[in-house]
Amino acid sequence: MKILIDTFGADAGYKITIDGAIKALEKRKFTPVFVGNEENIKEYINSRISDYEIIHTDNFISNNEDPVRAIRGKKDASIVLAYNKLKEEGYDGLISAGSTGGLLAGGLFIGGRIKGIKRACLAVSLPSLTDEITLLMDSGANMDCKAEMLYEFALMGKVFLENVMNVDNPKISLLNVGLEEHKGNKLTKETYGLLKESDLNFIGNIESRDLFTSKSNIILADGFDGNIALKTAEGVLKLFGKELKNILYKSSKNKIAGALIKNDLKKLTEKFSADEVGGAPLLGVKSYVYKAHGNANETAFANGILGLMDYIDKDVISKIEGELND
Missing domain, CATH: 3.40.718.10 (Isopropylmalate Dehydrogenase)
Structure with a gap:
């Protein structure tokens, strides 16, 4: 190859x-x-x-x-x-x-x-609290989308997850400002209607606070909203990691506590590290x-x-x- x-x-x-x-x-x-x-x-x-x-x-x-x-x-x-x-x-x-x-x-x-x-998209794999796989589609390739495009992203993500990641009948959700069907802008409302009438395993809207909770295998968004959500999450994780490190080195007592949970902290860091994935397919x-x-x-x-x-x-x-x- x-x-x-x-x-x-x-x-x-x-x-x-x-x-x-x-x-x-x-x-x-x-x-x-x-x-x-x-x-x-x-x-x-x-x-x-x-x-x-x-x-x-x-x-x-x-x-x-x-x-x-x-x-x-x-x-x-x-x-x-x-x-x-x-x-x-x-x-x-x-x-x-x-x-x-x-x-x-x-x-x-x-x-x-x-x-x-109609459009290609980037399917970024998000870190998760569990072993469940979650893709964010799109994460920055298409700033403006139509409902039909988000439906296509869902279809491509389904095929990718089933064939590459061995996820059966992946759960699909729509990134929105609320869980209710009537919430959102014109794009999310139209997309919701398409997904609801499809044969896909659509579970409804999801809010950005649940990006890492494994509630969905595919989170749909246009590239503008998806990229903002992704980079906001990355920034919060980096800030949290930096502040945690500062706390652990603040005193001798904290250093001892840090040493005791060193392995657990390492596992947590690896779980939320982008290094483990390395990239995203252009579907x-x-x-x-x-x-x-x-x-x-x-x-x-x-x-x-x-x-x-x-x-x-x-x-x-x-x-x-x-x-x-x-």
């Missing part, structure tokens, strides 16, 4: 993507295809691995650029080169920590949409694509690569196409 790795976009630079690939190779065999500056990549690999390829470019799409214009105008940008390479035989998937808009635009205009799908395009976190470290990036390969193995795109044609 050949996995295209965009070496641009990570906050910590290209070295994280290379270290992540090498770390992933410790768990599974594949051929990394690095897209970026050839000299820097070769120098940093430094013979640590031998089976790899490089597609050279110094160009990339930044978060400040208009993604559609950049995809069409920057033919040698890393994401553009990677998407075009995916069209060739033998190249299986793409992972990038770069521009979300660029990744989405490339999927739509180069990779192409799955027939019957709705005809290419296997994973979006890694911009602030990913090597562990998170490695887990993103492993998640992408599992996504490919389960032939999810064909199964989504089959679901739409039933």
Whole structure:
């Protein structure tokens, strides 16, 4: 299996993507295809691995650029080169920590949409108090949506969870300002009606305070609301972690107490760590694509690569196409 790795976009630079690939190779065999500056990549690999390829470019799409214009105008940008390479035989998937808009635009205009799908979306796996899996769809790819799009997100999420995560008949909910059916704006009310009349396992509205409570396997939202909810939750978790650390180091007595619950704290931290997931699939395009976190470290990036390969193995795109044609 050949996995295209965009070496641009990570906050910590290209070295994280290379270290992540090498770390992933410790768990599974594949051929990394690095897209970026050839000299820097070769120098940093430094013979640590031998089976790899490089597609050279110094160009990339930044978060400040208009993604559609950049995809069409920057033919040698890393994401553009990677998407075009995916069209060739033998190249299986793409992972990038770069521009979300660029990744989405490339999927739509180069990779192409799955027939019957209006928009692609990012399905981010949320941390949970239990072992239940929860996806937030969309988490930032589409700022403006129609009810039909959210319905499609639900359908794609169902297929992904059933085939990749082994979740039977996943519970689907709609992110809203209240639990009652009449609550919300025009989009949520119209979406509620579509989901209520569908054959999907729709359990109604859910409020953002229940993002991590495992009440639902799929939480639907447009990219604007979903991204705000996600980043608010991330900020609160980081703040809580920082304050907890300050308390534990405040006195000798607290340090002793911290030492006694060290293992439990470590398990709690791991449960709510983005590193364990590493990224999110871009569902709705005809290419296997994973979006890694911009602030990913090597562990998170490695887990993103492993998640992408599992996504490919389960032939999810064909199964989504089959679901739409039933």
